[in-house]
Amino acid sequence: MIDEKKLEERLVALEAAKSWSPRVVSRLEMLLRSGTDEALYRINPIQFATEKSMAEAEGIDLFLHACVAGLFDMDWLLVCPMCSDVVESFRSLRKLHTHFHCHLCQSDYDAALDDYIAVTFTVSPAVRSIRFHKPDGLSAWDYLFSYKMTPGGIMPDGVPWSEAAKGLIRALTRIEPGSAANLEVDAAEGGLLGQDFESDAQFFFPVARGAGVTPPHVPVILDGGKCVAATANIAPGKVVFEVRNAGKLPAVFGILQLPMATFQRPKLHFTPFLSGKRLLMTQTFRDFFRSEVISATEGIAVLDVTLVFTDLKGSTALYERIGDLNAYIQVQRHFQHLLDATVRHNGAVTKTIGDAVMAAFLTSADAVQAALDMREAVDQLNRDRPQRDFILKIGVHRGASIAVTLNERLDYFGQTVNIAARVQNLADGDEICITEDVYGAPAVAEIIAPYPVAKSEAELKGVSKAMSVYHLARMAS
Template structure:
């Protein structure tokens, strides 16, 4: 028996050591090993990531990143558990997002409901059976519901807006023709002002190099602020965040970093990259398009339209974004202008707040935006 445990411990330690290539620090790897080796088996079966976060003494986002690489290395398995809005029962059978359908029939009460990824779908993780056999399976529903009540759950949507998860598991998508409801997502669009002129002045390849470098900066910031880059469209990106505050923080950092980029390259003022950014928050649906998870709906359209009204170097936010108290607190630190606009394709006029972000730009270059912007502003 002693040998059995020793060999199990060695195997776990060896596999956890493989996480070094993802920059998981030795101290954390050690804590993860110990948790896998000695943890209560009920905490290793359909485990709530927030409980794991507490056991490993790291934040929720660090835990999700750690579990994502652990999943990639075969240390854990992922479950997309689905809570029935009728009876509260949890179906725990889905190992792949590909098994998810638009409608779900509860296996306890047979209630049929449209599936939403933020309130019904929650992600849990189990230790891989090859690493440690939990025998008999500690399927303790009471224990799990107590943990969920204490910590709250991590929604499926949260994991789907984790850039690392999307990068490492691009095939984790819902089947074509199926869709998931997203109750709340912050959608951020960016675009570059004057990029057509930039291409004609600098030539395609030089301009494209600048645009690609700007993409790298934006992708890094989206990830840093816990969002996911959904796609690029020309020189624009679309990103999703579970919290509007994080979208706004990312947007502010984007303006600042692009200003720094312009300065570092000492670009003449007419060639400087200037971002237009728009954010909206609300419900939408998630579907698979071009083999990747994408978002559709009024919130997405509104964010794109709002972005298009920016003249650059500011952040256009809808009223819904500003209704978030954390956003409102941040917005107070910036000068802003409010406009009421009728936007193409949207039925009612929208109140849009433009937060002025000056960044670290050299003197004089900011005038380009103000000159054209203020004329239209009320």
């Protein structure tokens, strides 16, 4: 059911939020009005952008602004890399943690923002109600395959694991506390796996010819996340499992037919999705979701981030020469140019410190191109002035980091941050310094090929070995 008044009001707000490419908002409106419940649940904005021939960055911005307008709610998902199960979902980054346990795989994982943390969007119940807003009312089938699992985990043959798993299910039902269900299956050679998809409770029976007489009924008790099944030899043919839920919570219980007793699930790869890392490097998220902070005391790992630090050379003299107010206005103009260059190359400004900027990027190629654009933008500022008031120094480094909350703001912490800042200190005026990790990253060599490059070895405080640093000067005029 659609609330037409709220839908119209919020679409108008979305339309006015920024200048969109043609028909972007109308495509989202069509989805909201005519999309199935499945299509409006946990939307992957990268997939949406691809299907609608939109730029990925605009697709992400579209859903972020739609959240601000109240059309969608944002979900942070912890996804199991082995079975694409949504182990946990959170409405806020604040509630996200990095250690998780998959009941289906019975495995523990540590999540990083790069991979196991996905961000999706679900239509707001205030705008349109869908059955997934009330998961307790879902059928066991919908609960498992639409609510618990994602279609993004792909097997080597190109088939989503969630689709392949459907072919393994022989029985599936919801069992309330104190209730029981008789689940009859036609067992084939291989194995039968019984699983409560809400806990670690499971059983496994090999199925083989000559195993003896199969009992007509096999009692199974679920209680407190454990499963106790009667001992039985099972041969191919009909068998009934009497499953009783002695626990205090409902169980969604299924029996899967595995092709062999030693069945190993194939390794999955995932279709492109909006990772937590990419969202944190999206300026729109940082601008409009400032209340989103990381509560995990140890922070959340980021396996690969490229950081850019900038600073103005001689800014103190500028304040002295033209006065604090005029200097402040000019420095703010410089900040806006740096922000524009950062966003243009898929990055986000993490913070400003005095006259300095720290920005984060998905790739080193984006970071280096942004640094070059920053230098050019500041040069344009100087052309309108009687003298070169703005001289930029830039440092770029790539590595692992920790996403944390510092001073109630999302930030990065660790040695990668320290090195990036110290490499910036090595830069002379109008110079960009990049480390070996950046220099050797994909596509960087092609980007810097037109520029004079000088290599040096630098001793950095807190770093045990000397680091190779590449100094990018301006192209000869």
